[in-house]
Amino acid sequence: MKIAIKTPLFLVLIFSVLLANAQQAKKPINFVLGEYPAQPQSPEYFTRSGYLPTSQFRSNFTYYLYFGKKDATTPGWNRVVKLFDIEGESYSVTKAVPGEKPFKKVIIRRSSNDQKTTALFEIPSALGNPVADRSSVYILPDYSGNMEDLINTYTINRGTDNVFVNDAATTTNIERVDMILDSPMSVASLNKQTSGFLLMDRGGNDNFKVAAIIGFNDVTDEVTQLTAAATVSKSYWGQTGVNIISVVLQGQPEELYPSQTISLQSLSGVFVPLSIFNNLPDGATLYGISVFANDVNLSPEDLLDIDKYPTNTPEAIGSQDNGLDLMAGGGFFTKAILVKGKIWKDESLDAIINNGENGIDAGIWVNLVDPDDKVVSSVKVADDGSYTLFVPDNGIVSGNYKVILTTKEYYEGNVLTASERPDGYGFTGVNVGGTPNTSNKSGIIDIGEIDGNGDITDVNFGILDEAQLPVTFGSIQAYIKNNELFVLWSTLSEVGNSRFEIEASYDGKNFFKIGEVASQAEGGNSSSELQYSFQKKISASLLFIPVLAAVVLMLFAFNRKNKLWALSLLFAMVSSFGFYSCKKSDQAFTKDADKLFIRIKQIDLDNQYEYSKTVQVIKY
Numbered sequence: 001m002k003i004a005i006k007t008p009l010f011l012v013l014i015f016s017v018l019l020a021n022a023q024q025a026k027k028p029i030n031f032v033l034g035e036y037p038a039q040p041q042s043p044e045y046f047t048r049s050g051y052l053p054t055s056q057f058r059s060n061f062t063y064y065l066y067f068g069k070k071d072a073t074t075p076g077w078n079r080v081v082k083l084f085d086i087e088g089e090s091y092s093v094t095k096a097v098p099g100e101k102p103f104k105k106v107i108i109r110r111s112s113n114d115q116k117t118t119a120l121f122e123i124p125s126a127l128g129n130p131v132a133d134r135s136s137v138y139i140l141p142d143y144s145g146n147m148e149d150l151i152n153t154y155t156i157n158r159g160t161d162n163v164f165v166n167d168a169a170t171t172t173n174i175e176r177v178d179m180i181l182d183s184p185m186s187v188a189s190l191n192k193q194t195s196g197f198l199l200m201d202r203g204g205n206d207n208f209k210v211a212a213i214i215g216f217n218d219v220t221d222e223v224t225q226l227t228a229a230a231t232v233s234k235s236y237w238g239q240t241g242v243n244i245i246s247v248v249l250q251g252q253p254e255e256l257y258p259s260q261t262i263s264l265q266s267l268s269g270v271f272v273p274l275s276i277f278n279n280l281p282d283g284a285t286l287y288g289i290s291v292f293a294n295d296v297n298l299s300p301e302d303l304l305d306i307d308k309y310p311t312n313t314p315e316a317i318g319s320q321d322n323g324l325d326l327m328a329g330g331g332f333f334t335k336a337i338l339v340k341g342k343i344w345k346d347e348s349l350d351a352i353i354n355n356g357e358n359g360i361d362a363g364i365w366v367n368l369v370d371p372d373d374k375v376v377s378s379v380k381v382a383d384d385g386s387y388t389l390f391v392p393d394n395g396i397v398s399g400n401y402k403v404i405l406t407t408k409e410y411y412e413g414n415v416l417t418a419s420e421r422p423d424g425y426g427f428t429g430v431n432v433g434g435t436p437n438t439s440n441k442s443g444i445i446d447i448g449e450i451d452g453n454g455d456i457t458d459v460n461f462g463i464l465d466e467a468q469l470p471v472t473f474g475s476i477q478a479y480i481k482n483n484e485l486f487v488l489w490s491t492l493s494e495v496g497n498s499r500f501e502i503e504a505s506y507d508g509k510n511f512f513k514i515g516e517v518a519s520q521a522e523g524g525n526s527s528s529e530l531q532y533s534f535q536k537k538i539s540a541s542l543l544f545i546p547v548l549a550a551v552v553l554m555l556f557a558f559n560r561k562n563k564l565w566a567l568s569l570l571f572a573m574v575s576s577f578g579f580y581s582c583k584k585s586d587q588a589f590t591k592d593a594d595k596l597f598i599r600i601k602q603i604d605l606d607n608q609y610e611y612s613k614t615v616q617v618i619k620y
Contacts, residue, residue: 026271026272028084029085030084031240033081034081034409035077038075038076041068045066048065049061056129061130064137065258067143070124076139081330082377082379091334106148107177109178111174116172117253118161118163118248119144119161119249122245137258151179151328159328164293164323167314176291176306178223178290180213180216184285194273194335198269199291201268202265203265206294208232208291209230209294210230211229211289211303212290226304227300228278228300230276232270240269246265337455339389339391340457340459341403341459342460343387343460345360349469351428358384363423364381369402369416371398371401373416378406393452401447401450403445404443417509419442419444427441427610428441430459439609441610441611466493470494470496471610473491478598478615480617480619481620483537487600488532488533490532496524497605498605500600501600502515502600504596506596524605595616596617597614598617599611
């Protein structure tokens with residue numbers, strides 16, 4: 001039986017269902033922002049006139065623009081996005097290093113040859129109207145003088161003003177912005193729901209359109225294929241929680257003149273997942289993303305030709321804002337695997353988080369370090385001692401990861417192998433997944449491999465005021481004089497201390513014991529400063545230990561015939577070493593003493609222990 005549809009209501013319902021099932025942009029929340037110091041500018045300031053006779057900055061006035069400064073003596077800062085949440089999942093940028101760029105290149109497509117640049121930068125405070133002649137204008141982030149660099153950056157407190165608007169005071173001739181990834185990616189290798197692009201905006205009140213770039217000629221910089229355009233509604237902008245006052249500068253590249261200031265507006269972000277592109281095939285290659293004004297309504301083929309774009313884009317059409325104050329700071333983001341934990345005040349010294357033992361900040365940064373000793377993420381501990389580190393799920397490598405405590409921020413790619421102890425505090429142990437370990441007082445936890453199947457939690461470090469620790473180390477120094485090693489140290493207090501073991505290393509990582517000194521404290525307890533010393537003739541014994549270990553390891557790699565040879569070598573070494581040590585113990589060894597490191601292992605009466613800081617030996 002045939003059913004005739006006589007009412008448009010049915011069609012409306014079908015259209016509504018289809019619309020509801022269409023993929024949308026996603027609204028980020030719970031942004032985690034970071035800051036890194038702005039770099040000194042040379043020359044120290046730019047001398048500029050204002051942009052127009054009637055603008056807030058008058059063209060007949062002179063201004064001194066200081067970039068990267070909060071005031072005459074205080075450096076400015078560059079804000080970056082580290083992490084954000086969407087629908088219960090966390091996302092992290094695939095790379096974010098000061099000075100690095102999120103894209104291989106950004107290409108500005110213009111409707112004419114005019115290279116006008118319209119930029120905006122965060123400033124520390126509001127300015128008058130007009131701004132007085134010969135005023136110093138302090139601008140927080142680093143200087144950037146052209147549209148490409150303003151967009152191709154992780155810095156979110158500088159960007160563009162009304163990038164697509166054609167009919168306002170800040171009018172431009174820009175029709176499309178192409179953002180090209182460092183390396184093309186197979187769409188089939190990506191999760192379309194959890195992989196995509198973060199774009200930032202000042203105000204978070206603009207609509208725009210995007211298309212995925214699935215064809216690109218790297219020689220000619222020509223985009224050869226785009227998906228259909230997808231609309232990003234202003235309702236999907238998520239606020240970072242940071243509001244900025246900004247100054248607008250206009251002019252030609254590298255010749256920017258101040259025009260006006262804009263009062264407090266939110267820094268906001270929107271996540272454009274690959275799922276928003278309904279016609280993005282799994283077999284395609286993703287080269288990047290194209291961004292253009294909301295009033296562009298063209299087929300994928302016509303999107304390639306900017307001559308077909310409207311050149312009268314207004315700042316707003318009714319309630320539709322089209323300007324897009326693009327603040328860059330984006331790049332390719334993907335779902336993150338989180339590593340969470342806490343730094344707590346371990347007053348019981350048992351590496352157990354007991355009732356009443358609270359989390360503590362103490363000026364600590366926590367770093368996730370990959371198997372190559374390179375930092376993946378670095379975050380400052382929250383006031384309650386909690387922290388959340390992250391690694392993008394498409395950036396996980398095989399091997400053991402570590403969590404390392406430091407007293408300052410490290411950036412992605414920095415090599416980090418040692419912890420840093422905050423002033424006035426010492427490490428008491430660790431507690432991982434509820435298992436206490438009072439022996440690990442290194443400030444480093446090896447968390448093993450990250451498999452990408454779930455977050456890692458309860459990676460906790462215990463710390464305590466030095467005055468409450470079993471031993472509070474004072475000064476420590478080590479030097480060589482007349483072929484003899486001297487190690488001098490002091491303790492400010494001791495509780496239940498048994499002895500000290502002196503350890504040496506040639507690389508600062510692999511240590512071996514070279515001597516032992518008993519505690520001077522009566523019963524192992526002292527509240528006054530005690531001085532200790534240790535000395536040892538620099539002999540072949542220091543060199544022999546690591547060499548002997550290496551020869552033993554070599555045995556496992558040899559066949560039976562070669563093992564007999566290696567065993568003979570080992571016997572000869574042991575025999576000659578015994579003779580050498582007995583007859584020539586005062587003879588200096590040939591290892592470069594300038595590369596010798598010393599640390600002291602303090603051992604309690606109950607055999608718990610902790611280490612002093614490591615020092616490099618000085619040779620006189």
